[in-house]
Amino acid sequence: MNKIATIFTLAVFLISIMPISIAQDLTDEQKRLSDLREDRLKAIEDQQKEADDLEKDRLKVLENRIKDSDRILRDVSRPTLIRARLSKDDLLKERKFTDLRKEKFERVRKLDERKIEKLSGLRQDQISKLTEVKESRFRKMVGLSEEQLKKIADLDARQIEKLSNLDWARLEEISKLGKAEMKERLDKIKIKVVDKRLKFKKRIVLEDKKIEIREKFEQAEEELNEANEKVKERRRLLLEAKDTGDDDAVIEHAKQGLLRAADAIMAHLEKVKNKVLESEDLTEEEVNVIAADLDEKISEINDAKANVEAAATKEEIKAAAKKINASWKRIKVKADQHSREVVNGKIRSILRNSEQLERKLDRILAEMEEKGIEVDDIDEKVAEFSNKVADAREKLKQSQEKFKEGKATGVDEDRKILLKEAKSFTREAHDSLKEAHGILKEITREIKAVYKEVDFEAEDEDELVEIEDEEEEEIEGKQTVKVEIEGLLTEDQQSTVDSLVSSLEETKTNAEIEIEAKVEDDEIEIKKEIEGTLTDEQQALVDELAESLVETTEDKVKIEIETEFE
Numbered sequence: 001m002n003k004i005a006t007i008f009t010l011a012v013f014l015i016s017i018m019p020i021s022i023a024q025d026l027t028d029e030q031k032r033l034s035d036l037r038e039d040r041l042k043a044i045e046d047q048q049k050e051a052d053d054l055e056k057d058r059l060k061v062l063e064n065r066i067k068d069s070d071r072i073l074r075d076v077s078r079p080t081l082i083r084a085r086l087s088k089d090d091l092l093k094e095r096k097f098t099d100l101r102k103e104k105f106e107r108v109r110k111l112d113e114r115k116i117e118k119l120s121g122l123r124q125d126q127i128s129k130l131t132e133v134k135e136s137r138f139r140k141m142v143g144l145s146e147e148q149l150k151k152i153a154d155l156d157a158r159q160i161e162k163l164s165n166l167d168w169a170r171l172e173e174i175s176k177l178g179k180a181e182m183k184e185r186l187d188k189i190k191i192k193v194v195d196k197r198l199k200f201k202k203r204i205v206l207e208d209k210k211i212e213i214r215e216k217f218e219q220a221e222e223e224l225n226e227a228n229e230k231v232k233e234r235r236r237l238l239l240e241a242k243d244t245g246d247d248d249a250v251i252e253h254a255k256q257g258l259l260r261a262a263d264a265i266m267a268h269l270e271k272v273k274n275k276v277l278e279s280e281d282l283t284e285e286e287v288n289v290i291a292a293d294l295d296e297k298i299s300e301i302n303d304a305k306a307n308v309e310a311a312a313t314k315e316e317i318k319a320a321a322k323k324i325n326a327s328w329k330r331i332k333v334k335a336d337q338h339s340r341e342v343v344n345g346k347i348r349s350i351l352r353n354s355e356q357l358e359r360k361l362d363r364i365l366a367e368m369e370e371k372g373i374e375v376d377d378i379d380e381k382v383a384e385f386s387n388k389v390a391d392a393r394e395k396l397k398q399s400q401e402k403f404k405e406g407k408a409t410g411v412d413e414d415r416k417i418l419l420k421e422a423k424s425f426t427r428e429a430h431d432s433l434k435e436a437h438g439i440l441k442e443i444t445r446e447i448k449a450v451y452k453e454v455d456f457e458a459e460d461e462d463e464l465v466e467i468e469d470e471e472e473e474e475i476e477g478k479q480t481v482k483v484e485i486e487g488l489l490t491e492d493q494q495s496t497v498d499s500l501v502s503s504l505e506e507t508k509t510n511a512e513i514e515i516e517a518k519v520e521d522d523e524i525e526i527k528k529e530i531e532g533t534l535t536d537e538q539q540a541l542v543d544e545l546a547e548s549l550v551e552t553t554e555d556k557v558k559i560e561i562e563t564e565f566e
Contacts, residue, residue, distance in 0.1 A: 088113045096124040104131040107138055110370040115142040118149060126153030129160060134462055136359075136366040137164035140171065143379055148175040151182065159183065165191045165465055167358050168383050169390035188470040196464060200352035201280040202345070203287070210278060217274040224267035230260040247314075254317050255308060258324060262305040265328055269298050272335050272342075281345030290338050297331045323519075326555030329412075330487045336419060340403055340426070347396050347429050352466060354389045354436060358382065359463040360456065361443065368451055375446050381439060388436035392429040399425035410489025410497070410557065480564045481505060487517075487557030493548050500541040501561060507535060508565040513542060517549035518556040526550060532563075 092098070097108055097120075108116060108131060119127050119142065130153055131138060141152065141164055152163060152175055163171060163186060174185050194200060205213075234257035241249035273294040276287055304327055308320040361382055368375070399422045406418035447454055483501055504511060511532030518525055526546050534542070549557055 088116060091116045091120060094120055096120070096122075096127060099124060100128060100131065104128060107131045107135055110135065110366070111139065111142060112369060112374075115139070118142060118146045121146045122150060122153055126150065129153055129155075129157060132157060133161055133164040135370075136363040136460075136462070139366045139369060140164070140168065140362050143168075144172070144175055151175065151179055154179065155183065155186075159186050162186055162189060162191055166467065167355050167389065168386035170467070170469075172383070190468040190470075192466045192468055194464040194466050199464065200349055200356065200466065202283045202349075203280055205278060205280055213274050213278045217271055217278070220267045220270035220274060224264055224271065227260045227264035227267055231257055231264060234260060251312075251314060251317060254314075254321070255311060258308045258317065258321055259305060262301050262308065262324060265301050265324075265331065266298050266305075269294050269301070269331070269335055272339055273298075275342050276338060279342050279345055281349040282341065286341070290341065293334065294338065297334065300327060301331070323555065330555060333415065333419075334486055337403070337407060340419070340422060343426060344396065344399060344403070347392070347426060347433070350433055351389065351393055351396065354392075354433065354440075355467065356463050357440060358386055358389070359465075360459070361385075363460050363463065364447060364451075364454055364456070367454075368447070371451075373451050375450055378443065378446065381443050381446075385436050385439040385443065388432050388439060392432035392436065395425045395429035395432060399423075399429060408483035408485060408497075409494055410485040410487060410559070411491055411494050412488050414494075480562075482560075482562040484560045485558070487553070487555065489557065489559075490548075490552055493545060493552070496541055496545045496548070497559060497561075500538060500545070501563075503535070503538050503541065504561070504563045507538075509534065509538070509563060510565055511561070511563050513559075513561040515542065515546050515549070515559045516557070517546070517553040519553065524550050524553055 091113060092105075092109060097105060097116075100108065104127075108119060108127070111119075119130075122130075126149075130141060130149070133141065142149065144152070152160060155163065163174065166174070166189070174182055177185060198204065234253050238250060238253040238257060241253055273291055276282065276290045276294070279287065282290070301324070304320065304324045307323065308317070311317045311320050365378065365382070402418050402422035402425060406415050406422060409415050409418065444456065481501060481504070483497070485497070489497070500513075503509075509532060511530065511534060513532075514527075514529040516527045526549060528542065528546055530542065545559070
């Protein structure tokens, strides 16, 4: 019985602890499952985080690509995008093009897509007006922006034709103006057809004549060098004679030194004269006037040389030396002015030829575009060439202004400064032209590399035109005031000249005034010549100026004032 009770008790105990074991097992299983779930959730979270990071990276890359695309879109012109979207044929199917007359449609069809797309933004009547101009010039004009084209297309046919003849630099400058300013500016421009025989020369000097002139120039140069050497030698001998107290030798060496100095001056003037005679960049009239003036100066020095030869005493030699020195100071300025006219004439000629070369390039590039031949950035290089030529044109204009100011002053120091500045501007103009022609060589080389049959020697009649721009020359109508002074004035005398000129401008008096003072036999001779009716004030200024020259003139002073008003 006890045994049964014990077994029953053990059974009850075992049964009682089974739920605890099962519960414990369940708890362990739940924990394992919970841990597994947590591990899975963590793995999912990690995967999600990794996916999120990858998405962020992808979005960042995409964002950067969008930014790059925006930048590219800003940099790329609208026509380029259109070109990617529409073909040239698609663009030409627009009604505004198909309704054009056949020859005008052909003119448009020869353009590339970018230019055709620009035109597509215009009205048909505007396109029709633009296509009136010659193909090479039409292509150049369509190189402008759509906004500029719209302004140009609102001009009348005459103004559009005039504008199309301009070089790229002027075309770009004027097309940026307002409509009223543009019309006003174009009114000041004249397109002049150039004589085929002369091209951009002012006259023709035959080759035989050129050879003769060059020989005379070389001879004058030899005489100048020889005379300068003799002057140096006589100066050395003169100093030796002074040291030894040999008066006769002093007189002889001083005399011979002066004679050789006179020879040097005349040889220098002969050199300048032959440069003038050889120039094809000055008109026949300009050459004749300058040559006559130089001949007069040579004759003047020859007369002074005769006075030296006749001198027998120290006093007479000193007087002769003083006269030659005074004459040389005045004549040298005049000779320098004439030399400057030759140089500036040459620069002007190079400018005209450079403008003609740009027109030749326009024609060649139009041919290439029609044939589908492309050169990267060629239009930009032509624009760069044109801008360099424009810079040279501006520098030459500034040189001419300083040159005119120099001729219009009789104050020695002022004249030296002005002529030096004129020379500096001319040098800068020449440098700009050298840079322009460096660019031109590069353009020519690139064109020849892709367009083997190009003919740079051919010449279109359209290329032989010359642009006369009153705005650049600062001419108002036909109003001109010309002042030229030979010799030296005091500051008060120059002030009187300036007052007289201002008065003539104010009253718009057409007049020619010449006042000349020169020493003759130790006496000053005054000559006044006046054409035109002066006011009492103007006449008083002329008289005051003439009287003041009596007291200051040592050799010769000549003042010329010429005014012309419409």
